[in-house]
Amino acid sequence: MTGRIFITGATGFVGTAVCAEAVQRGFFIHRLSRTGESTATHEASASEPLAQQTQKEIPFRGDINDAASLDAAMAGCDGVIHLVGIIMEQRSKGVTFERIHVEGTQNVLAAAKRAGVRRYIHMSALGSRANAVSQYHKTKWQAEEAVRASGLDWTIFRPSMIHGPGGEFMQMAAKWASKTAMPYLFMPYFGRGLLGLGGAGLVQPVYVNDVARAFADALQKPETIRQTYDLVGPDRMDWPTMHKTIARAVVGKSRLTAPIPAWYAKAIAAVLPAKLLPFNRDQVVMSQEDNTADVKTVVNAFGWSPAGFEASLNSYALQLR
Numbered sequence: 001m002t003g004r005i006f007i008t009g010a011t012g013f014v015g016t017a018v019c020a021e022a023v024q025r026g027f028f029i030h031r032l033s034r035t036g037e038s039t040a041t042h043e044a045s046a047s048e049p050l051a052q053q054t055q056k057e058i059p060f061r062g063d064i065n066d067a068a069s070l071d072a073a074m075a076g077c078d079g080v081i082h083l084v085g086i087i088m089e090q091r092s093k094g095v096t097f098e099r100i101h102v103e104g105t106q107n108v109l110a111a112a113k114r115a116g117v118r119r120y121i122h123m124s125a126l127g128s129r130a131n132a133v134s135q136y137h138k139t140k141w142q143a144e145e146a147v148r149a150s151g152l153d154w155t156i157f158r159p160s161m162i163h164g165p166g167g168e169f170m171q172m173a174a175k176w177a178s179k180t181a182m183p184y185l186f187m188p189y190f191g192r193g194l195l196g197l198g199g200a201g202l203v204q205p206v207y208v209n210d211v212a213r214a215f216a217d218a219l220q221k222p223e224t225i226r227q228t229y230d231l232v233g234p235d236r237m238d239w240p241t242m243h244k245t246i247a248r249a250v251v252g253k254s255r256l257t258a259p260i261p262a263w264y265a266k267a268i269a270a271v272l273p274a275k276l277l278p279f280n281r282d283q284v285v286m287s288q289e290d291n292t293a294d295v296k297t298v299v300n301a302f303g304w305s306p307a308g309f310e311a312s313l314n315s316y317a318l319q320l321r
C-alpha cells in the first residue's frame with residue numbers, strides 16, 4: 001500500500017525510527033504526540049485540506065485516550081501503526097498499563113473504524129500471553145485480543161528487548177559501563193536465589209532499525225495481514241553477557257557484573273514509592289523469564305535477517321559515550 005499513515009508514539013524511541021523508515025519508502029506520516037513536536041515546520045490543523053499538506057511528516061497534538069484528537073489526526077489516512085506503550089506506571093497521573101495498553105488500543109481501533117481505515121499494525125511485546133505473571137504482559141495480551149477481534153486488516157509484532165542509541169536501557173547501561181551511574185562498581189541485573197546467584201532469564205535483543213524495517217515491510221506485504229510475528233535478533237544471551245558486550249562497545253573493555261536478588265528487588269518495589277526506583281516489580285519479574293523466540297520466523301516472513309547484537313551496537317556505540 002501507499003499513502004498516509006497515522007502513527008501513535010511517533011516521537012518516541014521506536015516511533016522515530018518507524019517514521020524515518022516509512023518516509024524513506026514514500027509514505028506521508030501523521031504523527032500523534034502529546035506535544036505535537038516534529039521535524040515538520042508547522043503543526044497541521046484538522047481543518048487544513050490534505051492537498052495543502054506537502055510535508056512528509058505532519059505533527060498532530062493529541063492523546064490516544066482523546067477521541068477528538070484521534071479523529072483529527074487519522075482523517076485521510078490509509079493505515080495505522082500503533083506503537084504507544086509504557087514500562088512504568090504513574091498511577092497518581094492515571095498512567096496505568098490498563099489505561100494505556102488496553103483502553104488506548106481500544107480507542108485507536110475505534111477511531112480507525114470511524115475513519116474507515118482498515119490497515120492496522122500493532123506493537124505488542126514478546127512474552128505477552130493470557131497467563132502472564134506480569135501486568136505489563138497481561139495488558140499487552142488483552143490489547144492483542146482487542147486487535148484480533150476488531151475486524152480490521154491487522155498485523156501484530158511482538159518485539160523482544162529493543163536496543164538502539166535512543167533507548168533508555170542502552171543509555172543507562174552505557175552509564176553503568178562508564179561508572180557514571182549507580183551502582184558504579186558493577187553493572188547490575190536481577191538474579192534468582194537468596195543471593196541472586198541462580199541466573200536470570202535469557203534475552204534476545206533486536207535492533208530498533210530492524211523493528212522499523214519490519215513495520216514498514218508489513219505495510220507493503222498484504223500477506224502479513226492477520227499474522228502475529230515474534231520480532232527478535234539472532235543472538236540469545238544472558239544478562240551478564242549482554243552487559244559485558246555493551247561495556248566493550250562503550251568503554252573498550254568488559255566490566256564487572258553482579259546480581260541484585262530478584263526477591264529483594266521485588267520487596268523494595270512493593271514498599272518504596274515508584275519515583276524513588278529506576279525499576280518496578282514487573283521489570284524484575286519479566287527479567288526472570290526467557291525472552292526469546294525463533295528468528296527464522298522473521299527471516300521466512302520478510303526475507304532478511306535481523307542484525308546481530310554486537311555488530312549493530314558497535315554501529316552506534318559512539319553515541320552512547
